Amino acid sequence: xxxxxxxxxxxxxxxxxxxxxxxxxxxxxxxxxxxxxxxxxxxxxxxxxxxxxxxxxxxxxxxxxxxxxxxxxxxxxxxxxxxxxxxxxxxxxxxxxxxxxxxxxxxxxxxxxxxxxxxxxxxxxxxxxxxxxxxxxxxxxxxxxxxxxxxxxxxxxxxxxxxxxxxxxxxxxxxxxxxxxxxxxxxxxxxxxxxxxxxxxxxxxxxxxxxxxxxxxxxxxxxxxxxxxxxxxxxxxxxxxxxxxxxxxxxxxxxxxxxxxxxxxxxxxxxxxxxxxxxxxxxxxxxxxxxxxxxxxxxxxxxxxxxxxxxxxxxxxxxxxxxxxxxxxxxxxxxxxxxxxxxxxxxxxxxxxxxxxxxxxxxxxxxxxxxxxxxxxxxxxxxxxxxxxxxxxxxxxxxxxxxxxxxxxxxxxxxxxxxxxxxxxxxxxxxxxxx
Numbered sequence: 001x002x003x004x005x006x007x008x009x010x011x012x013x014x015x016x017x018x019x020x021x022x023x024x025x026x027x028x029x030x031x032x033x034x035x036x037x038x039x040x041x042x043x044x045x046x047x048x049x050x051x052x053x054x055x056x057x058x059x060x061x062x063x064x065x066x067x068x069x070x071x072x073x074x075x076x077x078x079x080x081x082x083x084x085x086x087x088x089x090x091x092x093x094x095x096x097x098x099x100x101x102x103x104x105x106x107x108x109x110x111x112x113x114x115x116x117x118x119x120x121x122x123x124x125x126x127x128x129x130x131x132x133x134x135x136x137x138x139x140x141x142x143x144x145x146x147x148x149x150x151x152x153x154x155x156x157x158x159x160x161x162x163x164x165x166x167x168x169x170x171x172x173x174x175x176x177x178x179x180x181x182x183x184x185x186x187x188x189x190x191x192x193x194x195x196x197x198x199x200x201x202x203x204x205x206x207x208x209x210x211x212x213x214x215x216x217x218x219x220x221x222x223x224x225x226x227x228x229x230x231x232x233x234x235x236x237x238x239x240x241x242x243x244x245x246x247x248x249x250x251x252x253x254x255x256x257x258x259x260x261x262x263x264x265x266x267x268x269x270x271x272x273x274x275x276x277x278x279x280x281x282x283x284x285x286x287x288x289x290x291x292x293x294x295x296x297x298x299x300x301x302x303x304x305x306x307x308x309x310x311x312x313x314x315x316x317x318x319x320x321x322x323x324x325x326x327x328x329x330x331x332x333x334x335x336x337x338x339x340x341x342x343x344x345x346x347x348x349x350x351x352x353x354x355x356x357x358x359x360x361x362x363x364x365x366x367x368x369x370x371x372x373x374x375x376x377x378x379x380x381x382x383x384x385x386x387x388x389x390x391x392x393x394x395x396x397x398x399x400x401x402x403x404x405x406x407x408x409x410x411x412x413x414x415x416x417x418x419x420x421x422x423x424x425x426x427x428x429x430x431x432x433x434x435x
Contacts, residue, residue, distance in 0.1 A: 001149045002359070002418060008140045009414045016136040016413065017119075017406070019043055020129045024098040024121040028128075030080040030164045033058060034327035036128075037079055040135065040159045047139040048146075049157075055178035058328045059170050062157040064141045070428045072154040073420050074186035075138070076374060077131035077193070077390075078163030078170065081123035082398050089400040095122040105405050106393065108196040109363050118403040125392025129404045130192035130412070131159055133391065137416035153424030156186060162324055163374050166206060167334045169324050171374040175382065187431035188349045188385045189378045190419055193369070194392030197362060197408055199354060201387065202342030202435075203369040204254050205286030205376070208262075208320035209299055210279070211236070213313075217268065217276035227312050229278040230266050236315065237261060239302050240282070251287040253342065253368045258285040281320050285372075292319065292337045338372060341379040341386070344435040348426050349385035356418030357389075362411060369394070383433045389415070 019039075028036040037060050044052045044062035051063040060079070084095035093099055103118045119129065138155050160170030179185070193200070213233045218226030244259040263281035284295050296317060303315045325331040343350060345366055354364045369388065379386035391408035 001144060001151070002421065004144065004147065004149065005140055005414050005417045008143050009410075009417070012136055012139060013410050013413065016132055017409075019135070020119060020124075020132045020409070021098040023128045023132065024119065024124055025096050027084075027096055028079050028081055028123065029083055030162055031325060032327055033079040033161050037159070037161070037327070040079065044135060044138070044157065047135070048142040049138060053178070055174060056328060057170060057173040057177070057330050058161045058326045059174045059178070060159040061174070061178065062135070062138060064138045064155040066151045066153045066155070066424065068152050069154055071152075071187040071424055071426065071431060072156050072184060073423050074156045074158055074189045074378065075134040075416065076158045076160065076171065076189055076191045077127050077134060078160050078374065080161055080164050081126065081128070082164050084122045085400055091401065093120045095400070097121060098124075100406070103403060105403075106395065108198065108393065109365070117406045119406060119409075120403045122402055124402055124404045125194045126397035126402070127192055127194060127390060127392055129409055130194065130390035130392050133409060133412045134190075134192050134416055136413055137420065140413070140417045141420065151421055151424060153420070154184075155420055156184065160374065161326055165322065165324060166208070166338075166372070167322065167324070167336045168338055168374045168377050169334050171377045175377055186378060186384060187428060188423060189375060189387075190353065190416070191373055191375050191386060191388045192390040193373045193388050194390045194394050194397055195367070195369075195388050196393045197389070197391060197412065198365040198367045199350070199357065199387050199389055200369050201345055201350065201366055202253055202340070203372050203375075204257070205290070205292070205340040206338050206372040207284050207286065207292050207295060208336035209282040209284050209296065210318050210320035211282070211299065211315055213278040213280070213315045215274070215276045215278075218274045220272040220274055223274050226274040226276070229275045232313055233278045233280065235310075236302065236306060237280070239306065240299065243298065243302060249287060249289065254287050254340070257287050257290060259283065286340050288340050288342065290340070292339070338376045339380040341376040342435045343379060343385050343387060343433055347385050347434055348430050349423055350387060352422035352426060353387050353389065353419045356415055356422050359418055360411060360415050362415065379433055384431060385433050389419070
């Protein structure tokens with residue numbers, strides 16, 4: 001059966017590449033994924049998936065059934081992309097042109113740049129082409145069934161909305177909503193975020209910390225009559241940086257914790273008026289041993305210490321919340337916080353996936369992401385084993401030079417199928433994240 005996978009993969013690759021072109025040419029900024037979601041829905045139906053549906057939040061779900069329901073292996077990727085930015089900066093390429101040519105790319109296994117065929121455009125590596133490969137992995141399973149081959153388990157393809165915003169909203173709503181209603185519980189996850197064909201086993205947690213510093217406004221000609229919130233914020237910002245960057249904790253895989261001031265706004269932000277309110281939003285990265293509650297407590301402690309010396313200092317600290325409105329019209333305020341995720345490389349699921357990579361004559365390399373993904377919903381909150389694996393390369397995502405190697409894209413297709421065929425042989429009781 002596995003030899004047949006290679007044959008089918010060769011046959012359907014041109015079809016998959018055509019699908020990649022079509023979805024890259026279709027913009028899908030976060031909150032506006034509707035058109036590309038419909039394309040995924042129709043493609044999986046056309047390919048013969050046993051069931052395809054879209055939930056209230058706009059997530060697209062496709063299912064290929066084996067001879068028994070368990071185990072359920074979730075293949076996960078997101079439909080949304082970041083904006084393209086200034087199209088004039090794309091070096092002559094249309095960010096939605098899906099142009100194919102020869103470009104210089106890094107080979108992560110040799111650390112050498114080489115010329116190879118690529119597809120250009122926003123979302124190619126992050127992560128439409130990767131997700132297309134997962135969709136067509138399901139198509140190969142459909143073909144295998146038609147040819148009389150059998151396999152256990154359920155192939156669960158989940159193409160989700162709202163990943164780029166950082167709150168895992170699409171995957172959270174998927175797991176807590178439609179999957180729960182249908183009695184579907186994933187036993188493991190293969191996320192197709194860009195990994196340069198390496199097996200990713202973890203990343204730091206991510207949260208946004210909102211700090212509102214309050215003062216008292218007055219005329220700019222007489223600043224002593226007011227309390228300048230911006231000036232108060234300067235002292236606070238300095239102390240936050242001192243506290244975080246003086247931390248000595250390090251994780252051997254995920255590195256150090258971090259913080260970055262990413263948003264700053266003062267009010268009323270007008271000429272001749274001393275500002276009476278200043279809102280800061282921090283991007284805080286967590287390592288094992290740190291918690292969301294603990295990170296908030298650290299910032300509150302800084303506030304309390306400043307107040308001891310400056311009774312005019314007033315600040316409120318909280319986890320930042322954002323209103324997200326899906327293309328379906330559903331809307332909700334959601335907290336921007338996700339936990340650390342890490343999976344033990346000795347887990348049976350990881351070994352099954354590594355064997356799949358090796359069986360396809362690709363070096364098995366383990367690594368950890370600097371950025372965060374939707375995996376903590378399954379890998380941390382639901383305590384399921386998970387890996388990241390995708391043909392896209394991290395150093396090009398969110399840039400005006402985004403592109404994907406076609407050789408990596410083609411090689412990833414049978415790997416995803418082998419991962420499923422290997423994973424479904426693991427006893428269901430083994431699907432617990434042991435890290």
